[in-house]
Amino acid sequence: AQSVAQPEDQVNVAEGNPLTVKCTYSVSGNPYLFWYVQYPNRGLQFLLKYITGDNLVKGSYGFEAEFNKSQTSFHLKKPSALVSDSALYFCAVRGANSGNTPLVFGKGTRLSVIA
Amino acid sequence: GAVVSQHPSRVICKSGTSVKIECRSLDFQATTMFWYRQFPKQSLMLMATSNEGSKATYEQGVEKDKFLINHASLTLSTLTVTSAHPEDSSFYICSARDLNRVNTEAFFGQGTRLTVV
Numbered sequence: 383a384q385s386v387a388q389p390e391d392q393v394n395v396a397e398g399n400p401l402t403v404k405c406t407y408s409v410s411g412n413p414y415l416f417w418y419v420q421y422p423n424r425g426l427q428f429l430l431k432y433i434t435g436d437n438l439v440k441g442s443y444g445f446e447a448e449f450n451k452s453q454t455s456f457h458l459k460k461p462s463a464l465v466s467d468s469a470l471y472f473c474a475v476r477g478a479n480s481g482n483t484p485l486v487f488g489k490g491t492r493l494s495v496i497a
Numbered sequence: 498g499a500v501v502s503q504h505p506s507r508v509i510c511k512s513g514t515s516v517k518i519e520c521r522s523l524d525f526q527a528t529t530m531f532w533y534r535q536f537p538k539q540s541l542m543l544m545a546t547s548n549e550g551s552k553a554t555y556e557q558g559v560e561k562d563k564f565l566i567n568h569a570s571l572t573l574s575t576l577t578v579t580s581a582h583p584e585d586s587s588f589y590i591c592s593a594r595d596l597n598r599v600n601t602e603a604f605f606g607q608g609t610r611l612t613v614v
Contacts, residue, residue: 393573401611414602416602423506423507423588423608423610424604424607424608425501425503425590425605425606425607426541426590426592427605428602428603428605431602432509432568447516461566472540472541474603481593482596482601483525484531484546485592487540487541488540489539489540490539490540492538496514
């Protein structure tokens, strides 16, 4: 069975400081990993994904994530946080050989960037 | 990038009435779409997988007679909440992938905020 854990319900960071939102996963075989962001009363916006290749993935709005196979992690990072980054962030996984199955989401982490 | 359009974005209805939510893939074909429900401050809960031209596959605990899903074409899936009650009030989100592009991410509609009064 596939699963995603986001251990933090809430992350607070000062504007300009680096931010990290944690994610670990469990999947059979190779994983496809994704990060999405959700603003209030909106759908999910795609940020970045890891399929294969370089473990460090760069995405939208200056975000990046590092795939760590040994730790089964895919933490989201940004070098310098903005107040506008405040939102709900979801990590998701799908097995590479799982066909057209839906993504499995973590419970989400609310990021609050304080000016 | 691929776009998924969901309509309406917000709807208020009276208890006992039915509400239809549309999900369209605007620039790609989606033989499969997914419907999620999200409660306040919680993650997305998969309700059903919508398959073009066939019956939807519902997750355990989701009433198929209450949440009717129709996927009549490669670009449109609809979710109808029948005989809505206040406990059906929630945020509903659809998702689709472009099956012609391997290893792509899923794209999400804007979501529909349903309030049953």
